[in-house]
Amino acid sequence: MALEVTDAIGRNADPLAESPEQLELRAMIRSVIEAAAPVDRTLELDDREEFDEVLHKRLAELGIMSIGAPESDGGMGDIREQATVVEELAAGPTSMAINMVVHYMGVEVFSSHGSPAHKAQWLGRLLSGDAKFSFALSEPGAGTDIARGMRTSARNVDGSWVINGQKTWISGATHADVFLVVARTAPIQRSAVEGVTMFVMPADTPGISVRELPTVAVHGLSTCEVFFDNVTVPESAVMGEVHQGFRMLFGTLNRERINAAAGSIGAARGALEYAVNYANERQAFGRSIGAFQAVQHRLVDGALAIESARGLVARAAAVEAAGGRADILSSMAKVAASEAAVKVTTDGMEILGGAGFSREIPMQRWFRDVRLWVFAPLANDMVRNNLGTTLLGLPKAF
Ligand SMILES: Cc1cc2nc3c(=O)[nH]c(=O)nc-3n(C[C@H](O)[C@H](O)[C@H](O)COP(=O)(O)OP(=O)(O)OC[C@H]3O[C@@H](n4cnc5c(N)ncnc54)[C@H](O)[C@@H]3O)c2cc1C
Incomplete structure (x- = not known):
């Protein structure tokens, strides 16, 4: 049975058909799911609200975590291959697909804006699957209107940044090793998009605490509140340019x-x-x-x-x-x-x-x-x- 138009009309005739490499990648992810995350196991983990560490490890061993990073940083492939991985996973263990959306965002941010020190400390570990990433942007008082509503702030005190505030709905924060936290560093003047800065910090930085939220779905990946109480990070924690994070x-x-x-x-x-x-x-x-x-x-x-x-x-x-x-x-x-x-x-x-x-x-x-x-x-x-x-x-x- 042909469920995809490409299969029905023939791959050679379809201008949007995937490359042989993408097809190979798709087949590989399918066989990983069959072996490591069959339907029953995925449903069981979903019921237990548990992250699938076994599947994550297997994907990491196959190099899936490194897709989208430049070859010079140890990566391979690009957004097309990332999308193939995410699509295939979502057809099975959807929570892992969501985890990969967040992970690939980390890969992109660190590759594009990370300093040599950020890359040395984190990028290699992210690409090997040794470290996990969480992206902390949304807040209790601001989601869609995040630029204007952001209350989490970072103040520069004697060359360090001191962060206070709260983020919410943060995927995977219970198991993250590294956070990218977006905070307001200057009051809103002309545009709310200005005056916001990205910070990289280990998840166990003193002053950070995490609470898992009860949710109706995506049970294979935690969804969390993250609190910042006078979290102090060095100047080098700034990712990219100060005030230009957005x-x-x-x-x-x-x-x-x-x-x-x-x-x-x-x-x-x-x-x-x-x-x-x-x-x-x-x-x-x-x-x-x-x-x-x-x-x-x-x-x-x-x-x-x-x-x-x-x-x-x-x-x-x-x-x-x-x-x-x-x-x-x-x-x-x-x-x-x-x-x-x-x-x-x-x-x-x-x-x-x-x-x-x-x-x-x-x-x-x-x-x-x-x-x-x-x-x-x-x-x-x-x-x-x-x-x-x-x-x-x-x-x-x-
Ligand atoms: C399971 C889960 C995982 C998540 N993971 C992360 C994560 O890892 N990191 C992170 O930072 N965030 C994460 N989020 C947060 C997510 O990005 C926000 O929920 C989303 O941006 C919407 O914001 P909100 O929930 O505050 O909705 P609101 O902004 O309060 O919007 C509520 C409703 O109002 C409508 N609305 C608002 N403004 C307008 C407008 N101008 N015009 C028309 N309609 C409007 C919206 O469409 C929506 O229907 C996650 C959320 C969930 C539930």
Whole structure:
């Protein structure tokens, strides 16, 4: 059965078909999942709300953590391969895909803006999988409006920076070795985007404390509050330029959106595949339920939504890899893919009927997990606001 258009029309005829290397990578991730993270194990860990250290170690051994870093820093591949990894993982252990979105963001930030000392201390360990990364931006009083609402501050005192405040919804903070913390270093004047600085610090720096939050989904990766109480770090903890942290993050955020879109596609694909198989097998009124138009149309619409988003992701990743500006395409990809994933998993729950309620079947996990990408890393409403201005030239909506 061809669930992807590329398979149906033939890879040679598809201008967006993946390279042989990407296909090889995809096959490798699939076999790792089969061996290390089969469905039952993933569901069990999800129930126990546990990070899959075994899978993480296996991915690290295969060099997956180093994708996207320059070869000179010990990396290989680019955003296209990152997206392949994230998509494949999301079709299985989705929490690990989310972990990789965060990890690849760390790889990008350290590679692009890290000082030689940051790279020496952390980048090698991140690329080998020996160290884990968390990105601390969102706050209790500010998510979408983070630039204006940020309250976490850093003051320069006798050549050191003293950080106070609170971050929230931070992925993987319980197991992180290193944090990238974004803090306000100057009051807002002309633009809220100015006066914000990025800081690198070991997760066990005195004054940092972490509390895991109870969440409805992404149970294989912790989601946490992180508190900063007079956390004192040296001048060398500044990543990039003082006061310019936001501007420096913009390129990284495009890539994060591409990877979030790839994850949405992966989870949607996993759910669609499951629903199609189920619809073929489940019998009612003497035929398979997949023979009923109401069911079939929903499945076809799901495939259509996935393929539309997949095209945007492939274009956005190709533009980024070629050094172009993918802000519009990555934004469109993120909205299209996350909404495709919500649609496919919602329909999937309905097509499975009572079976959809079983925690022994992965549909409910995909259904819960993909909700994240509708509002993270940036809410689709806000992405639409940005597209209204950047793509359509409409007045700024916020
Ligand atoms: C599981 C999980 C993991 C996360 N991981 C991380 C992480 O690792 N690091 C990190 O820094 N953050 C992380 N986040 C936070 C995430 O990035 C934010 O939740 C997201 O940016 C949205 O912010 P908010 O939740 O404060 O929503 P709000 O900003 O309060 O938005 C609420 C609603 O208002 C709408 N809205 C707001 N402003 C506008 C506007 N101008 N126009 C139209 N609609 C608007 C939004 O679309 C949304 O529907 C994570 C969140 C979760 C749940």
